[in-house]
Amino acid sequence: MSLSRRNLLAAGGAALAAVATRQTVSRAEDVAKETAARDSSPAITKGRIHQSVMGWCFKPMPSIELAKHCKAIGIEAIEGIPASDYPAVTKLGLKISLVGSHGFQAGPLDPENHAMNEAKLREAIDTAVKFGAPSVITFTGMRKTGIDDRQATKNCLDLWKRVLPYAEANDITLVLEHLNSRDDTHPMKGHPGYWGDDVELCVDLVKQLDSPRFKLLFDIYHVQIMNGDIIRRIREYHPLIGHYHTAGAPGRGELNDDQEINYPAVMRAILETGYSQYVAQEFIPTSNDPIASLREAARVCDV
Numbered sequence: 001m002s003l004s005r006r007n008l009l010a011a012g013g014a015a016l017a018a019v020a021t022r023q024t025v026s027r028a029e030d031v032a033k034e035t036a037a038r039d040s041s042p043a044i045t046k047g048r049i050h051q052s053v054m055g056w057c058f059k060p061m062p063s064i065e066l067a068k069h070c071k072a073i074g075i076e077a078i079e080g081i082p083a084s085d086y087p088a089v090t091k092l093g094l095k096i097s098l099v100g101s102h103g104f105q106a107g108p109l110d111p112e113n114h115a116m117n118e119a120k121l122r123e124a125i126d127t128a129v130k131f132g133a134p135s136v137i138t139f140t141g142m143r144k145t146g147i148d149d150r151q152a153t154k155n156c157l158d159l160w161k162r163v164l165p166y167a168e169a170n171d172i173t174l175v176l177e178h179l180n181s182r183d184d185t186h187p188m189k190g191h192p193g194y195w196g197d198d199v200e201l202c203v204d205l206v207k208q209l210d211s212p213r214f215k216l217l218f219d220i221y222h223v224q225i226m227n228g229d230i231i232r233r234i235r236e237y238h239p240l241i242g243h244y245h246t247a248g249a250p251g252r253g254e255l256n257d258d259q260e261i262n263y264p265a266v267m268r269a270i271l272e273t274g275y276s277q278y279v280a281q282e283f284i285p286t287s288n289d290p291i292a293s294l295r296e297a298a299r300v301c302d303v
């Protein structure tokens with residue numbers, strides 16, 4: 001091979017290598033641009049399910065930071081954050097979907113909690129009115145030795161009947177959350193000892209109160225663990241349901257393919273009932289990018 005031919009081949013090889021490098025760089029740039037566009041464009045495009053998010057799941061992220069991510073994703077509302085953060089998140093344009101009250105442990109099943117429960121619920125109703133939130137959460141509380149089911153029912157109904165006229169007068173809905181008592185692996189994956197752990201029992205309490213301002217908070221994750229048959233129950237109880245929560249089951253993680261609930265089908269069933277209130281994402285992110293998990297959950301539920 002002549003020198004000039006060798007030089008020519010070497011120069012050709014270098015040129016090809018340069019072209020390949022440029023192609024690789026531009027492919028990497030395209031992927032980066034696509035990722036950036038995906039991460040900054042709304043995951044929610046249909047918006048037929050009005051989505052919210054439970055703030056506690058994303059701790060220790062400050063509410064305002066979570067709220068900014070929600071805006072970018074297309075999530076409309078937020079809940080489960082301190083009321084002191086409501087002014088900042090509403091200023092960003094997010095709604096408050098649900099106001100907290102007395103917590104799930106010390107509930108009206110035990111009359112010793114009644115004064116505290118009533119004060120917290122009234123205060124929460126005032127906060128809901130102030131910030132335009134439609135609902136306030138309530139719970140039954142934990143089972144207590146000496147209080148049987150008949151007495152627990154009476155105690156709960158007595159307390160809620162005391163507060164309900166105030167909720168009705170202010171057009172705020174009290175929503176009773178059913179929780180699972182089976183998962184004892186983590187303080188927020190299940191609540192062993194919670195009395196309202198049978199969704200039919202909660203439905204019965206809601207029916208006995210017989211008010212459009214007292215409804216069931218149907219937490220899809222908790223119902224799946226305790227009772228299952230999610231879509232049939234949604235179809236059956238939808239006139240009594242005032243709020244929904246999500247999470248993957250088992251484990252209360254992401255709404256991905258590793259868990260057992262078919263969320264798009266569940267969301268379609270919810271829409272078919274004519275539901276127009278909020279569905280709040282309430283899963284505990286397991287990935288090292290919780291906001292990517294939230295974005296994915298929002299996309300999955302955007303049917």
Ligand SMILES: O=C(O)C(=O)CO
Pocket residue numbers: 104177179188219245282
């Ligand atoms: O575990 C839940 O879903 C609760 O809301 C308890 O606060």
